[in-house]
Amino acid sequence: MPELHHFLMERWALYHNLEYDSSEEKNPRLIFYNEKDEVVKTVPVKKMKADEISSLLDSLGFYKRSQKGEEVPEEFQHFPMRAPRDEL
16 A cells, blocks of 8 residues: 555645544555534545545645645635535
8 A cells, every 4th residue: 555655754744623433454445524623524544545535625625735843724724625515
C-alpha cells in the first residue's frame, strides 16, 4: 500500500479534522461521522492512489491547508464535510 503510505506521510496533516487509526491496517478505510458521531459513510482506501484520496476529501468539503501548521478558518473548525446529501 505505498500510495496510502504516501498520502499519510505527505498529505494527511494538510487536512483538518482527520484521525488515523492503525488498527485497520489490513483493510484501511476512511470513516465519516456526522455531528452525532454516527457513521454516515465508509470508503475502503487500500487500492486508492494518494490523488484519489485527496480528491475524495476535497469533494466532501474537508478543509485543506496550503502548508502544514497553517491555521484553519473558523468556519471550517467543527464540520469538515459539506451539508449531508442523500448519498451520505
